[in-house]
Amino acid sequence: MLTRRAFIRRVLQTISGALGAASVAAVVFRRRAAANTKTARWAFLVDTYKCVGCGFCVKACKLENDVPYEANATRTWVERYILTKKGELLIDTPKGARDGFISPNVQLGKNTYREVKPDEIAKAFFVPKLCNQCENPPCVQVCPVGATYQTEDGVVLVDRKWCIGCGYCIMACPYGVRFFHPVYRVADKCNFCYHRISQGMKPACVEACPFGARLIGDLSNPSDPVTQYIMTQRVGVLKEDYGTKPQVYYVGLSKEVR
Amino acid sequence: MEVHGEVWTLKELFVYPNEYIYWSVQIVMYPFMTGLVAGAFVLSSLYHVFGIKQLREMARFSLVLSFALLLAAPLPLLFHLLQPTRAFNVFLTPHFTSAIAAFGIVFSGYMAIVASEIWFVYRKHFVTQALLLRQKRDRSLAESLLHLLYSVLTLGAYDISEEALRKDEQAIRWLAGVGIPVACFLHGYAGFIFGSVKANALWMTPLMPVIFIMSAVVSGIALCMLSYIVVMEARRRRVSDAFAPYQMTREQIRGVELQEVTITARYLVFFMIFAISLELLDLVFREYTALKSWDILRRVIYGRDFLNIFILQYLVGNLVPFALLLLPRLTIRRAVVSLLLVLFGVFMMRWNVVIGGQAFSLSFSGFMHYHLPIVPHDLDTFKEGALGAAVILVVPYMLFWLFGKILPVFEPEETH
Numbered sequence: 001m002l003t004r005r006a007f008i009r010r011v012l013q014t015i016s017g018a019l020g021a022a023s024v025a026a027v028v029f030r031r032r033a034a035a036n037t038k039t040a041r042w043a044f045l046v047d048t049y050k051c052v053g054c055g056f057c058v059k060a061c062k063l064e065n066d067v068p069y070e071a072n073a074t075r076t077w078v079e080r081y082i083l084t085k086k087g088e089l090l091i092d093t094p095k096g097a098r099d100g101f102i103s104p105n106v107q108l109g110k111n112t113y114r115e116v117k118p119d120e121i122a123k124a125f126f127v128p129k130l131c132n133q134c135e136n137p138p139c140v141q142v143c144p145v146g147a148t149y150q151t152e153d154g155v156v157l158v159d160r161k162w163c164i165g166c167g168y169c170i171m172a173c174p175y176g177v178r179f180f181h182p183v184y185r186v187a188d189k190c191n192f193c194y195h196r197i198s199q200g201m202k203p204a205c206v207e208a209c210p211f212g213a214r215l216i217g218d219l220s221n222p223s224d225p226v227t228q229y230i231m232t233q234r235v236g237v238l239k240e241d242y243g244t245k246p247q248v249y250y251v252g253l254s255k256e257v258r
Numbered sequence: 259m260e261v262h263g264e265v266w267t268l269k270e271l272f273v274y275p276n277e278y279i280y281w282s283v284q285i286v287m288y289p290f291m292t293g294l295v296a297g298a299f300v301l302s303s304l305y306h307v308f309g310i311k312q313l314r315e316m317a318r319f320s321l322v323l324s325f326a327l328l329l330a331a332p333l334p335l336l337f338h339l340l341q342p343t344r345a346f347n348v349f350l351t352p353h354f355t356s357a358i359a360a361f362g363i364v365f366s367g368y369m370a371i372v373a374s375e376i377w378f379v380y381r382k383h384f385v386t387q388a389l390l391l392r393q394k395r396d397r398s399l400a401e402s403l404l405h406l407l408y409s410v411l412t413l414g415a416y417d418i419s420e421e422a423l424r425k426d427e428q429a430i431r432w433l434a435g436v437g438i439p440v441a442c443f444l445h446g447y448a449g450f451i452f453g454s455v456k457a458n459a460l461w462m463t464p465l466m467p468v469i470f471i472m473s474a475v476v477s478g479i480a481l482c483m484l485s486y487i488v489v490m491e492a493r494r495r496r497v498s499d500a501f502a503p504y505q506m507t508r509e510q511i512r513g514v515e516l517q518e519v520t521i522t523a524r525y526l527v528f529f530m531i532f533a534i535s536l537e538l539l540d541l542v543f544r545e546y547t548a549l550k551s552w553d554i555l556r557r558v559i560y561g562r563d564f565l566n567i568f569i570l571q572y573l574v575g576n577l578v579p580f581a582l583l584l585l586p587r588l589t590i591r592r593a594v595v596s597l598l599l600v601l602f603g604v605f606m607m608r609w610n611v612v613i614g615g616q617a618f619s620l621s622f623s624g625f626m627h628y629h630l631p632i633v634p635h636d637l638d639t640f641k642e643g644a645l646g647a648a649v650i651l652v653v654p655y656m657l658f659w660l661f662g663k664i665l666p667v668f669e670p671e672e673t674h
Contacts, residue, residue: 068259070259071259071260071261072260072261072264072275073261073275073276074275074276077274077275079272089623091271091272091621091623092272093272093274093275095275096275108270108271109268109269109270109271110268110269129274138456138457140355141355141356142355142356142357142358142455143353143356144348144352144353144356144358144359144361145344145347145348145350145351145352145353145359146351146353147347162344162347162351163341163344164339164340164341164342164344164345164347164348165339165340165341165344166335166338166339166340166358167280167281167338167340168356168358168451170276170280171280171281171455171457171458172455172456172457173457174456174457174620175274175620176274176275176276176277176619176620176621177276178276179261179262179276179278180261180262180263180280180340182259182260182261182262183259185262185340185341186340186341242456242457243456258272258620258621258622258623
């Protein structure tokens with residue numbers, strides 16, 4: 001007769017056996033899947049000298065990627081840096097620069113502005129921001145359910161059907177590129193317009209930029225002009241000390257840039 | 259259209275456009291609750307494992323309270339999630355590089371330990387009640403239900419011989435022993451969730467898990483002492499109403515109560531010293547090393563959050579109760595005041611870590627103020643507002659009251 005003890009033992013043996021087999025299979029299939037793909041490595045090049053702060057990129061991004069136009073969240077934005085002759089640093093990005101920088105006044109709070117006269121300015125410039133598609137992405141590391149993941153070609157994506165909305169990824173990103181999508185109520189961020197680049201098109205912001213300040217390239221292709229520029233010219237990345245290995249490269253980065 | 263977090267966040271100077279206070283009051287409540295769980299359990303284990311006899315009265319009580327708190331501990335997380343119906347995904351596809359992924363496993367493991375310890379402690383009670391009700395001829399519906407409940411709770415183990423009870427005691431000691439590291443892990447791991455966020459200059463310190471454990475034990479002990487006093491006072495009042503020669507007199511109860519509280523207060527003070535030392539060490543170290551982030555942290559700690567940190571947390575929540583507890587001839591009234599202040603202090607510590615960590619922008623060039631929603635106007639402002647937090651505080655006591663209906667939580671122990 002099957003005793004209770006023997007029954008429990010047999011059930012546990014079956015479960016552990018099945019789990020063991022499943023994990024071996026998972027490892028094997030994963031290796032095979034990884035070996036079969038030929039991959040690009042997407043990278044972005046931002047030339048801050050060329051950016052005039054028109055905000056077309058932000059507008060285009062919002063429309064392309066279904067981010068509510070009026071919502072105070074955006075996948076990409078442009079920052080304005082003004083260093084006054086007195087050494088004061090003023091930074092702003094009103095509505096992420098969706099409508100461009102149409103006023104010389106710098107926004108300091110919700111309805112607070114600081115007037116800046118042209119002769120006060122020592123230097124001023126614009127810096128476009130977007131997701132850095134880090135090689136070592138902290139957002140992917142901290143996602144408790146694996147809803148945020150990195151593709152083989154280096155882009156970090158969010159599975160809207162699986163995200164639980166805990167916000168840990170938002171907390172973990174040193175660049176502040178993530179937010180909760182106001183409609184879908186899950187984490188959202190720039191993905192280099194993955195739906196476009198994987199079809200041979202350019203990201204919406206790249207297409208929209210009238211000055212060529214934004215470029216996308218494939219680092220795995222040595223003859224790609226963006227790759228060649230990054231390899232041969234002096235470029236910088238943002239917040240390197242976090243160890244995230246960002247893949248958005250900047251031309252003309254200044255020490256004031258946050 | 260509002261982004262989540264926008265309604266309670268006020269930005270100042272340069273803040274990235276997507277930055278808001280995303281982790282609000284419920285994420286303050288979560289470590290506060292798990293802290294109480296861990297602390298209450300450690301207190302009960304001091305008796306069960308280390309045989310500190312003076313804590314006998316408190317041991318059973320805190321074990322059951324710990325369980326009630328434990329059942330309520332995932333609630334703040336559910337309230338916080340934007341997709342609460344998907345919470346189970348954490349069990350389905352745990353992504354183990356995330357500190358949160360282990361939550362389900364650590365949490366259910368710990369729950370299993372506490373539940374089985376309670377079962378062993380009350381097994382004799384279940385059996386006697388089940389047998390008593392079984393013998394009864396004409397049972398009312400309530401009694402029949404109780405009979406069913408107690409019969410199920412025995413899990414079919416009706417042996418309450420000396421030998422069996424001795425084995426139960428062994429099991430309790432063993433479970434309480436295993437439970438201590440697991441309780442510390444459960445809470446230290448809550449500290450790790452914050453301490454490992456490298457993007458956050460205030461959170462990122464390896465001391466965070468240890469700081470969390472120490473303050474957890476402090477808050478847990480304080481809550482157990484406070485609940486114990488409330489219960490004993492109620493019992494004392496009951497005694498005066500009815501003449502019951504076999505019960506303790508009011509003076510006797512007072513005596514036991516004061517003695518228990520005085521002894522437990524010593525352990526409380528001991529853990530408080532550890533907790534405060536670690537927090538101050540962290541602060542001193544940050545100031546001394548003065549990394550890039552210190553500039554903005556200094557402005558938050560000594561400026562914007564000065565009242566919250568130095569007045570409410572350190573002075574009102576630590577220093578004052580510390581002095582009150584250490585002054586000679588402790589009275590119940592003084593103990594109650596100190597314990598309330600200690601709990602408040604630990605709550606403020608959680609607040610200052612969670613909210614304070616989001617008080618400055620990742621750009622180190624701007625600030626964010628948090629306005630706790632008091633009157634809710636939609637689901638978000640209810641869940642992540644004062645009302646939601648109040649719900650979280652009330653639920654464990656409702657559970658505890660419920661447990662008190664079926665378990666003799668307040669009776670002195672006979673067997674152990």
